[in-house]
Structure formats: structure tokens, C-alpha cells
Amino acid sequence: MSLTFTHETLPQRVIFAAGQTADRLPAEVARLGSRPMVITTRGEVLPGARHYRDVVMHVPVDVAERAREATAAEGADVLVSVGGGSATGLAKAIALTTGLPIVAVPTTYAGSEATNVWGMTDNGRKNTGADPRVLPRTVLYDAALTLGLPTELGVASGLNALAHCVDSMWAPRADPINQALAIEGARALSSGLPEIVRQPRNLQGHEQTLYGAHLAAVAFASAGSGLHHKICHVLGGMFNLPHAQTHAVVLPYVMELNSPGIPDRLTDALGPGGLARLRADVGAPRALRDHGFRETDIPAAVDAILPVVPDGNPVPVTADNLTELLRRAWAGEEPK
Known part of the structure; x- marks a missing residue:
């Protein structure tokens, strides 16, 4: 082709x-x-x-x-x-x-x-x-x-970077070049983040994570905002939720919704066990309710997100599946 x-x-x-x-x-x-x-x-x-x-x-x-x-x-x-x-x-x-x-x-x-x-x-x-x-x-x-960055904040920030990689797979301007950058970024983040948890003073783990974060951001700048970032921007702006932790919590639920569109090479870059294994290894943030988001906020969030859902998302986004995504993220239910 x-x-x-x-x-x-x-x-x-x-x-x-x-x-x-x-x-x-x-x-x-x-x-x-x-x-x-x-x-x-x-x-x-x-x-x-x-x-x-x-x-x-x-x-x-x-x-x-x-x-x-x-x-x-x-x-x-x-x-x-x-x-x-x-x-x-x-x-x-x-x-x-x-x-x-x-x-x-x-x-x-x-x-x-x-x-x-x-x-x-x-x-x-x-x-x-x-x-x-x-x-x-x-x-x-x-x-x-970055050596003085609290480990839990470093984890959330690194998963925010990983979200840049994921969104670059299907964002409005996704192309083979920014997808290639995103895949390499995901590989570097998946290897670097567990290292900064295991050995917080190990410079190499932080260097790998910074390298991955840079590639992720370059890919994202080219590809544009996909569904994940549209959701998190609304949540952050409307409810003053912490930026990195919000991205870290929401990411697996967006991947769950968009699973038909996840390319094999992204799965391979995340390594054995994929995102679930990585989140377990690094002790990722689990639930939006832990960061100030209330279950009663979900309807207002859905109303604000739906008009900004980008074209080309692998799965049609509706009020029903978006409500379910936010409910599961609020509760911290185990992603499928």
C-alpha cells in the first residue's frame, strides 16, 4: 500500500x-x-x-x-x-x-x-x-x-507521557512518522519508569524516562489531541484535578474503549503484560475519586467532553460509553 x-x-x-x-x-x-x-x-x-x-x-x-x-x-x-x-x-x-x-x-x-x-x-x-x-x-x-522528584509524582508524570504516545496512534493528524516516534517513546518509558521506582537515585532510569517523554511529546505535537487528552483537559479545567494523576488514571480506560484500534507494535513496545503490568510495577494512581472527582460530576463532564471528541477515534464515542468510562475511572475499577 x-x-x-x-x-x-x-x-x-x-x-x-x-x-x-x-x-x-x-x-x-x-x-x-x-x-x-x-x-x-x-x-x-x-x-x-x-x-x-x-x-x-x-x-x-x-x-x-x-x-x-x-x-x-x-x-x-x-x-x-x-x-x-x-x-x-x-x-x-x-x-x-x-x-x-x-x-x-x-x-x-x-x-x-x-x-x-x-x-x-x-x-x-x-x-x-x-x-x-x-x-x-x-x-x-x-x-x-529529576532525581529529587517524588516517586509517585514521577510515575504519574511518566504515565502522562505514555498517554501522549497512545493518543498519537489515532489523533487527528496521526501519521507513520509520529507513530514511529510514539512507539519508541512507549518502549523507553516502559523500561525507564520501573527503574525509577526500583532505584530512585539511578540516573539511567531517569534518562530513559526523559528520552521517552521527549519522543512522546514530539509525536503528540505532530499528531494532535486524541480522545484521552480531550477528556483530561475537561476534567482538569472544570474540576481542577491534578494534571499528571488525571492522565495516569484515565489512560487504561481510554485504551480499553479504543482497544480495536491499538496496533500490535504499541502492545509490543509496552512489553509482556502491557499497560496493566506496567501500572502494577510502578504503583500507578488508580481512581479519579482519590483526586477530587465526584461521581456526581460525571454528567457535567460528559456534556463538556462530547462536543470536543475528535473525528477519527477508533470507536464511536457516545454519552453512554463515555459515562461508563468516567464511572469506571472514578471508581478505579480494574480495566479489562
């Missing part, structure tokens, strides 16, 4: 350098500007630079506006995000209106640093979009910075 598709690759400088942030970051920032604004909740990352620490999950619009005002007052000409998806997301919100370049130093496996996707929350609704201005110009991956 002939191949017919269009694939776009995002322009980005990517550096893997474990334990070298202090040495490498100043030069990477200097390539893009001279007055950096550092977005982080960590300690002093870049000596002499202004550090902005009002970082909030899901990037509320008022938080974004305050950060933009502070950046303008500082006269900053380059943004540096150091942290998880919330720090990266806030830097993107600033770049969206200012066009300032971003140097991203991720400390979780969220993957936002490798995408041109932005997201902000307004009155309980998470709005997302894609814009070339928010794609970080440079990403510095330093696995040493």
Missing part, C-alpha cells in the same frame, strides 16, 4: 546533558537574549536573573496576565522555564502575547517543552491552542534534576 500523508517537524534545539544545567544554561540563554525572566518554583537557577514564582496548575488567565505584566516591567527579552508542565505552561502563556523566546529546563516528564501547544484555564474551562510562538527554542534535559 502506498504512503500518502503530510508531516510537519517543529524546529527546536534539544540538549541532553545530565548534571550540566549550571554550566550549559547561561550560554543557551545568551544565544537568545540578555535579560532573562526565570519562571520557576525552585531556588535560584540563574544567578543575577529575575525569578518569577507565581506558578499555578492549569495556568489560570489571571495568573498569566500578572506574569506578562511582570515580564514587561522587567524588560525581559528571553524566558527561562525550570520545572514541570505548570512552569512551562506559564512561560508559554507569556510567549503567546509577547513572542519572547523560551529556554525550557523540564524537571518532570510532562512533555510540554517539546510542543507548540498552549493551555490556559478561564472560569473552569481549559482552553488550548497551537502557536509557533510558544514552542521553546531550546530544551535542556538534565536527568539529574
Whole structure:
């Protein structure tokens, strides 16, 4: 069968350098500007630079506006995000209106640093979009910075990355190139995540997981949001659920629904026992009710998700099967 598709690759400088942030970051920032604004909740990352620490999950619009005002007052000409998806997301919100370049130093496996996707929350609704201005110009991956990540958060963040791989199988712009990246990302995550649980101070496990998370995010940026991410964006925005844990809980139920569309090569990449074995090995989050979602919230969530279900999902999504998916995820029932 002939191949017919269009694939776009995002322009980005990517550096893997474990334990070298202090040495490498100043030069990477200097390539893009001279007055950096550092977005982080960590300690002093870049000596002499202004550090902005009002970082909030899901990037509320008022938080974004305050950060933009502070950046303008500082006269900053380059943004540096150091942290998880919330720090990266806030830097993107600033770049969206200012066009300032971003140097991203991720400390979780969220993957936002490798995408041109932005997201902000307004009155309980998470709005997302894609814009070339928010794609970080440079990403510095330093696995040493993930060694202090609590294991349970690292697991949830890594499963969030795995969800990028899964969604890339059937998202609106899925193609053979981003599917290949997603398969390799799934393989790396499936080998790296159990290692960071067994040996939290083992740098190699964290490097494999960061590598897998990057590939997953690159695939996702190309393929777009599939059913899984549409569900989780609604849950996060409407009910203020924690981002990584929500993705980790919902993933097996989306795979259960879409099982007819799961390619053998994804199953092979997940290894013996598949996702069920991986979740058991790493002690994955189990139920949405453990993270603030109530059973009575399900009807409102269904009403909000149905209009944004992407075309091309392997299985038709209805109010009934979506309600059942959310009910099982709420209860933490064992996926089939």
C-alpha cells in the first residue's frame, strides 16, 4: 500500500546533558537574549536573573496576565522555564502575547517543552491552542534534576507521557512518522519508569524516562489531541484535578474503549503484560475519586467532553460509553 500523508517537524534545539544545567544554561540563554525572566518554583537557577514564582496548575488567565505584566516591567527579552508542565505552561502563556523566546529546563516528564501547544484555564474551562510562538527554542534535559522528584509524582508524570504516545496512534493528524516516534517513546518509558521506582537515585532510569517523554511529546505535537487528552483537559479545567494523576488514571480506560484500534507494535513496545503490568510495577494512581472527582460530576463532564471528541477515534464515542468510562475511572475499577 502506498504512503500518502503530510508531516510537519517543529524546529527546536534539544540538549541532553545530565548534571550540566549550571554550566550549559547561561550560554543557551545568551544565544537568545540578555535579560532573562526565570519562571520557576525552585531556588535560584540563574544567578543575577529575575525569578518569577507565581506558578499555578492549569495556568489560570489571571495568573498569566500578572506574569506578562511582570515580564514587561522587567524588560525581559528571553524566558527561562525550570520545572514541570505548570512552569512551562506559564512561560508559554507569556510567549503567546509577547513572542519572547523560551529556554525550557523540564524537571518532570510532562512533555510540554517539546510542543507548540498552549493551555490556559478561564472560569473552569481549559482552553488550548497551537502557536509557533510558544514552542521553546531550546530544551535542556538534565536527568539529574529529576532525581529529587517524588516517586509517585514521577510515575504519574511518566504515565502522562505514555498517554501522549497512545493518543498519537489515532489523533487527528496521526501519521507513520509520529507513530514511529510514539512507539519508541512507549518502549523507553516502559523500561525507564520501573527503574525509577526500583532505584530512585539511578540516573539511567531517569534518562530513559526523559528520552521517552521527549519522543512522546514530539509525536503528540505532530499528531494532535486524541480522545484521552480531550477528556483530561475537561476534567482538569472544570474540576481542577491534578494534571499528571488525571492522565495516569484515565489512560487504561481510554485504551480499553479504543482497544480495536491499538496496533500490535504499541502492545509490543509496552512489553509482556502491557499497560496493566506496567501500572502494577510502578504503583500507578488508580481512581479519579482519590483526586477530587465526584461521581456526581460525571454528567457535567460528559456534556463538556462530547462536543470536543475528535473525528477519527477508533470507536464511536457516545454519552453512554463515555459515562461508563468516567464511572469506571472514578471508581478505579480494574480495566479489562
